[in-house]
Amino acid sequence: MPRLDDDHTGARIKEQRKLARLTQRQLAHLLPYSYSLLNQVECGAKPANLDFLAAVAHALRIDVTVLTGQPYVTELQQDRLAELVRPIREALDLYDLGADDTIPDRPAEQLIASAEDLCAQVRATRLRNAARLLPATISELTTAAWRNPSTELWQALASTYRTAHDIAVKLGYYDLSSVALDRMDWAAQRASDPCLAAIRQYMRALVYFREGEYTIGQRLVTAGHAIVGAAEQTREAMAVTGQLHLGASVIAARADQQSAVDTHIAEARQCAKATGDASDVHWLSFGPTNVALHKMSAAVEMRQYDEALKQARKIRIPAGLATSRRAHFLIDRARSEMETGRTEAALGSLIDARHAAPEQTRYHPGARETITGLVHLSRRTPDTLGHMAAWIGL
Known part of the structure; x- marks a missing residue:
């Protein structure tokens, strides 16, 4: 049987367990998994699923990326993506410096269109191109919003911060993604946009979901519901409400709360009936198909793999997804x-x-x-x- 080298996930779990001065049985006692599985993962005989990794990271009180080995520096360098991360980090640090006199004026509608295009590129998984264009777009929008403050410019700037978060997560730079979410909140407050503020809470919840902190994740979703619930109940607000329920469903699944999963999926389905395909709302991909996809993901998270495949066979992915x-x-x-x-x-x-x-x-x-x-x-x-x-x- 093929074996991997000694730098696999199980080896990193073993190293961190020893640093915590725990035996395998002691660590297994802190996990909702068996001693046998932990033993097999550590020796490299079985892979570690994401829920297992989150549970171990939570028990050892470490960041999950310590166990996964992310970011994947070698592969990122081969793909020439690592060199694009630093300019994004620098652009995120311009938020409170006011207007940059070296940046010329550009029509607001062009800047807003650039922010929308970046969202589209990330959804199309053209990460390299989006990462290359993002820093300049953030810089231009930051200056434009300081020079001529408007709701639309602050919204567009919040959107670029959200794009920075999406790219950072997909490349494994979770520290950078947290900075981007803080900036998104800063811009959303200036835009006085409750839907953007609620989406930010949804994304924060998913950060804690990856880290195995399900209670905090659930509290953040609740906070998101409170924000959007106080806003005018438009189609946009309904789509954001539905997406919050979808986020809550996978968090509940990871926490092994079947009844909560069923409740959140049912609520999201009701929202989707009201909105129809709402892919145009904040690039959330919300709609009936996304509800079905999250129901399947919840089954995967609860290790109901036969049920997940049963659902997968029923899902028809529309061309526009x-x-x-x-x-x-x-x-x-x-x-x-x-x-x-x-x-x-x-x-x-x-x-x-x-x-x-x-x-x-x-x-x-x-x-x-x-x-x-x-x-x-x-x-x-x-x-x-x-x-x-x-x-x-x-």
Whole structure:
């Protein structure tokens, strides 16, 4: 059976466990998982799923990226993406410096259109191009908003900060994503936009979801509901409300709260009936299809893999769905296929995800762990799987 090198996720868990002065049995006692699974993960015989990693990180009181090894510096450098991160970090630090006299005026409608285009590029998973254009757009919008403050310019600036968060998350720079969310809140307050403020709470909740802090995540979703609930109940507000319920559903699933999952999915479905396809609202991809995708994701998070595949077979992905959501669906399906012994189908789903969104798939922790799992399960690694493993840096 193929084995990975000593720098795999299980080896990092073992190292951090020892630093915490815990035996395997002591750590297993702190987890909602068995001693046997922990032992298999540490020795590299079984991959660590994202919920397992979150639970270990929470128990050891460390950042989950310490265990995943993100960011993937070598692959990022090969793809020439690492060099694009520093300019984004610098642009995020301009927020309180006022207007830059070296930046010429550009019509507000052009700047707003640039912010919208960046959102579209991220949803199409063109991360490299979006990351390249983002710093200049943030700089221009920051100066424009200080020179001629308006709701529309502050909203557009908040949108670029949200794009910075999205790119940072997809590349594994979670510290940078938190800074971007703080900036988004700063701009949303100046725009007096409750929907943007609620979306920011939703994104903060997902940060804690990744870290295994489900109670804090649920509180942030509740805070988001309070913000949007006090606003005028427009279609936009309804879509944001529905998306908050979808975020709450996967957090509840990770916390193994089936009844809460069912409640949030039902509430989101009601919102989707009222809004229809609301992909045009803040680039949330909200609508009936996204409700179905989150119901499947919740089943995956609760390790109900047969149920997740049953749901996956019923989902018909519309042509207009954001590429990022399509790729996420394929990665979820691949995990479920691997966990139910359908290894060839799992590899096929990952190949489809790579074709649809190569940059997103290469840096997605779920895709990497599933490929790792397939390597462990294969007595002889097929050429296609070998190529995929090499491509993600195993």
